[in-house]
Amino acid sequence: MPVLAVIEPGGDLAVVLYIVAFSLFIFGVRRGTHPTTAKQGNLIAAVGMAIAVATTLLLDGIGNWGLIIVGLAIGAAVGVVASIRVQMTQMPQMVALYNGVGGGAVALIAWSEIRHGIALGEEIPLDQLVPILFSAVIGSVSFWGSNIAFAKLQDLIPTKPLAIPGQQVINALLLAGILAACVALGINNDDPSQGLFVGVLIAAAVLGNLVVLPIGGADMPVVIALLNAFTGLAAAAAGFALDNVALIVAGTLVGSSGTILTLEMATAMNRSVANILFAGFGGAPAGGGAGDGEERPHISIGAQDAAIKLAYADSVVIVPGYGLAVAQAQHAVKEMADELEKRGVTVNYAIHPVAGRMPGHMNVLLAEADVPYEKLREMDEINPELPRTDVAVVIGANDVTNPAAKNDPDSPIAGMPIIEVHEAQQVIVIKRSLSPGFAGIDNDLFYEPNTSMLFADAKRAAAEIAGEITEL
Amino acid sequence: MDLITEITIFVLAAFVGFEVISKVPTTLHTPLMSQTNAIHGIVLLGGLIVVGFGDDAIEYVIGVIAIAFGTINIVGGFMVTDRMLGMFARKPKPPASSSEGSSAPGDPGSAGIRPEAEGSSEG
Structure with missing residues (x-):
């Protein structure tokens, strides 16, 4: 199709169009600094990409259109199907x-x-x-x-x-x-x-x-x-x-x-x-981990007790972790938060930078469940507020809440920035068992006197608590 | 373009990249990663040049695979980013919106795309 092929390879027009394309990429990423403009930014970057591809296809002398179209068609088909079918929890592997x-x-x-x-x-x-x-x-x-x-x-x-x-x-x-x-x-x-x-x-x-x-x-x-x-x-x-x-x-x-x-x-x-x-971290049980097999005293509660604690609080902070993503509990947690908000409880979410399986992954999962992004608070922002928080609910998170990171200089995770839930008046930990987290160490938080453990699957627990709150 | 010009562009682009990217909040890091991921699909251009100006069978095979890979990278990357960001863009609804009287115009089209796990608490 020589009629289409009008742009001289390496010529000024081609270079100018490529400059337009990369400018749109930069502009698009810049629009990505705020949730309300990011979608538009992504579109702008995609337009830049379209310009870059179109410019290349219009280069003088380009041929073999049949093969090019085959490649483009296969790629587009796979890309469209995959991106429509993928679930938000699977985003890391998709990327x-x-x-x-x-x-x-x-x-x-x-x-x-x-x-x-x-x-x-x-x-x-x-x-x-x-x-x-x-x-x-x-x-x-x-x-x-x-x-x-x-x-x-x-x-x-x-x-x-x-x-x-x-x-x-x-x-x-x-x-x-x-x-x-x-x-x-x-x-x-x-x-x-x-x-x-x-x-x-x-x-x-x-x-x-x-x-x-x-x-x-x-x-x-x-x-x-x-x-x-x-x-x-x-x-x-x-x-x-x-x-x-x-x-x-x-x-x-x-x-x-x-x-x-x-x-x-x-x-x-x-x-x-x-x-x-x-380092192959997480393979061998890390040395210095407390309690090899010995049972330490902890407080275990049910959904009803948890519902009462939450419903009569003024402020609640939810700390979601990877376990929430695995249990696909984001919608159930949002319902629980909705029930609490109906009763006038202030609910915020504390997001550790590595919550989920990618930075910002938890934010995507919660956004999927319609949690407004203003409620998703970063660790440094929420930590000073935790001492004034009535109840912190830890759902499927473990190591990122372990006070040993702050208090025990010998701990393998010593110095890791954590969400300081132990500072809150009361803590409810929703978790399937007392088993240690990814770092292979015991979490001292579970044995604090103001911590209650709710042993259950995150999704079911959140749904049950939501149900109990409506009954109150 | 001579090498020095290209290196100049590379260095400046690196500084621009660090400036722009470091302003993106943690909340948006997953979409950011997915979007920049789509952007490096621009290697598609290389595949197009290989096939478009190529002249032997092996080159065609390599090139067509490269085109398909690059296109998956671009199309999939931008689409999936758009899906993610669509969730953030959704307007926060007032909590007690069970009755109809709210002033929000309401967009049934976008609100309808929501998988499972809804409505178990009302029962």
């Missing part, structure tokens, strides 16, 4: 999957670029070859790593940290091998070996698997954020190789975002990124 295919695309494009260079029979300049190799390695790591993260979050493979003996050594050797092969390809840039390049892709694939496999399911969000940053940087590198300014800016934008989120999550868990990636 992992989308991230993986993006990384896979980068790696494939890098492969194709190097094939192209070899076919031309000319020396591939290093300012092209280096970004090609970078995007190949990172893209491949990201593709396989994301797929493993997806499989773990979707419970397709065991979510427990899998210890592979000598894995650190194997990983280090793989990485060294990849780097050596890349150097060899760079030295022979007049005729790089395609076989060696494919070897690099495969080694990076193995590395992606080995790095993510040993990491526990609860740490996956950090891994996804990190791999998101990786894919972004790989896309930026592809932009260097293709001389495409839209790829460079968009990829870098994603790289920044992924990096910020990774660091923020690591801070919220009080661990370094290296510790999360390489």
Whole structure:
């Protein structure tokens, strides 16, 4: 269709349109700073993407429309169906999957670029070859790593940290091998070996698997954020190789975002990124954990008692955790809060930065249940209010409420920022058992004199409490 | 474009990225991650160039897979972000809205999209 093909590749018009596209990306993300404008921001970014794609399709000399349309149609069909069917609780693995295919695309494009260079029979300049190799390695790591993260979050493979003996050594050797092969390809840039390049892709694939496999399911969000940053940087590198300014800016934008989120999550868990990636945390029971098997005294109550405590309070703070997401209890909790609000009780939600399986995941789940976002309060904001709170209800959260993080310098989670529910007048913990949380340590909160335990499934408990409140 | 120009763009984009992203509140971090995730689907352009200017069978195969992957990344990413943000955009309803008299115009279309788990407390 030569009539359509009007834009000169690499010409001013193409570059200007790409600049428009990436400006819309930045503007779109900027609109994402507030819940009321974020939806529009997402639309703006999508328009930017449409402009970038349309510009490329209109480049002079582009052909093979049949193949292009096949690829676009398959991708669009899968993308539409998947995004309509996915449940909000499954969002982390969905993001992992989308991230993986993006990384896979980068790696494939890098492969194709190097094939192209070899076919031309000319020396591939290093300012092209280096970004090609970078995007190949990172893209491949990201593709396989994301797929493993997806499989773990979707419970397709065991979510427990899998210890592979000598894995650190194997990983280090793989990485060294990849780097050596890349150097060899760079030295022979007049005729790089395609076989060696494919070897690099495969080694990076193995590395992606080995790095993510040993990491526990609860740490996956950090891994996804990190791999998101990786894919972004790989896309930026592809932009260097293709001389495409839209790829460079968009990829870098994603790289920044992924990096910020990774660091923020690591801070919220009080661990370094290296510790999360390489320590296999949560595998062995952490040393220093209190009470091996011994039963400590605690107060256990039923839904009716909990309802009475809540209904006659002035202010209630709900602390949702991952258990709420697992039990799909967000709607039931919202109903319980509605019943309380009808009685004039002030209800707020305290959201720990790593509540749920992704930063902000809990906010999405509660928004799904129609909880107004003004009621979702961040940890630093709600902590000073907790001493004045009548009842704090902890639903499916554990480690993020453990006072040992503040009081016990020997605790494995010492220093981790927590929601200080123990400061509240009374605490109700809805949990299925006294079992320790992800960190493998006992939660001192459960044995505080002002804490009552309600042993039940989060969804059923919330529904029962809501029912009891209406009966009062 | 020469390498130095590209590096300049890269560095400036990194600073812009850090500035803009660090202003996004925690509440919106999941949609943010999903949206930026969609944005790196822009590698689709690379796939389009590979296939559009390609000339051998293996390249076509690689390129078509890359196009499909990139499109999944873009379409799925933006759509799922839109779904999530739609939930935040919903207007907070007054708590006691069982009777009809409220002044809110009410949007039955968007309010209707709500899965299960409703209405067990009224019984």
